[in-house]
Amino acid sequence: MSQSLKAITKPLIQWFEENKRPLPWREGRDPYRVWISEIMLQQTRIEAVKSYYARFITALPDVKSLSEINDDALLKLWEGLGYYSRARNLKKAAITIMTEYGGVFPKSFDQLRKLSGIGDYTAAAIASICFDEKVPAVDGNVLRVIARIRKNRENVLLPETKKRVFSELLEIMPDQAGAFNEALMELGETVCLPNGAPSCENCPIREYCAAYREHLTEELPVRIKKVKRKKENKSVFFIRSRDNRVAIEKRPDKGLLPGMYQLPNIEGFHSEKSLHKKMKEWDLDADNITFIKDAKHIFTHIDWYMKGYRVSTTSENNRFIWVTEEELRSDYPLPTAFLKLLK
Numbered sequence: 001m002s003q004s005l006k007a008i009t010k011p012l013i014q015w016f017e018e019n020k021r022p023l024p025w026r027e028g029r030d031p032y033r034v035w036i037s038e039i040m041l042q043q044t045r046i047e048a049v050k051s052y053y054a055r056f057i058t059a060l061p062d063v064k065s066l067s068e069i070n071d072d073a074l075l076k077l078w079e080g081l082g083y084y085s086r087a088r089n090l091k092k093a094a095i096t097i098m099t100e101y102g103g104v105f106p107k108s109f110d111q112l113r114k115l116s117g118i119g120d121y122t123a124a125a126i127a128s129i130c131f132d133e134k135v136p137a138v139d140g141n142v143l144r145v146i147a148r149i150r151k152n153r154e155n156v157l158l159p160e161t162k163k164r165v166f167s168e169l170l171e172i173m174p175d176q177a178g179a180f181n182e183a184l185m186e187l188g189e190t191v192c193l194p195n196g197a198p199s200c201e202n203c204p205i206r207e208y209c210a211a212y213r214e215h216l217t218e219e220l221p222v223r224i225k226k227v228k229r230k231k232e233n234k235s236v237f238f239i240r241s242r243d244n245r246v247a248i249e250k251r252p253d254k255g256l257l258p259g260m261y262q263l264p265n266i267e268g269f270h271s272e273k274s275l276h277k278k279m280k281e282w283d284l285d286a287d288n289i290t291f292i293k294d295a296k297h298i299f300t301h302i303d304w305y306m307k308g309y310r311v312s313t314t315s316e317n318n319r320f321i322w323v324t325e326e327e328l329r330s331d332y333p334l335p336t337a338f339l340k341l342l343k
């Protein structure tokens with residue numbers, strides 16, 4: 001069990017009880033109200049949510065009224081909040097609560113998780129805040145606070161990190177589970193602020209915080225956005241001349257594999273006819289083009305999908321460098337991507 005995390009529960013809950021902001025959905029721990037506010041807060045800041053929330057709750061004060069509203073009126077009420085699918089999911093879930101739970105709000109994390117539009121975080125928030133189920137509600141605020149306390153350098157944008165934080169918190173959940181979850185969120189929203197700007201001097205748990213102790217609050221948490229991978233298809237040629245020499249060429253000095261040698265290749269996959277045409281364009285008399293194999297090579301941000309072809313030609317052109325296989329092995333090492341086609 002994590003001692004430093006266990007130690008924060010008491011002072012954090014005490015701080016929360018003394019400092020929590022008076023938010024309209026905090027009155028009475030009504031699951032319906034907590035639910036609506038949590039869904040609205042997924043896309044909008046607390047201050048902006050307040051007026052939308054008031055309008056919504058006045059028009060639809062309970063699950064029954066939400067389940068019965070017509071779609072146009074619902075979307076009108078949601079106007080300004082965007083993400084209209086969230087409003088539709090609210091109604092869907094309200095109908096489920098009316099039909100499957102007799103209008104009584106489900107209490108457990110597992111039941112809540114099954115309702116439309118309710119993910120792990122929202123289910124945990126409702127189950128803990130309204131019913132004190134000992135289940136952690138892990139959002140971006142909580143991930144930031146925990147990364148700092150534990151001096152954890154794992155990327156907080158990865159699902160594995162969220163899973164690990166969830167398990168660590170699960171071990172130390174106190175009886176006042178709702179207050180603890182809310183306290184962690186509140187600390188992240190009001191004190192342990194992002195972008196290296198936490199106000200540690202006002203933090204009730206700074207004595208347990210490794211980032212504070214070691215002056216690492218600027219560096220933590222680590223957030224690395226996943227770069228979108230590019231996919232490229234290539235036709236690659238192992239061209240051998242009648243004199244038993246192989247065609248290679250030098251890659252440009254900039255970009256991927258700068259200045260290295262490579263087998264001739266073209267973008268995309270092509271028919272046999274257009275491969276023959278390409279050889280003609282390259283001024284090569286290709287009497288035979290045979291498919292060798294498919295191969296894939298993964299660079300940092302690019303995946304190459306390759307089709308390899310063996311080409312025998314009677315001629316040698318000036319476009320390529322023609323080398324013996326011996327020279328190819330000793331003087332012109334090919335990048336692994338191309339070797340995969342020759343193995």
Ligand code: SF4
Nearest residue numbers: 192200203206209212
């Ligand atoms: S001491 Fe500072 S960095 Fe650590 S949890 Fe508190 S506010 Fe965040």
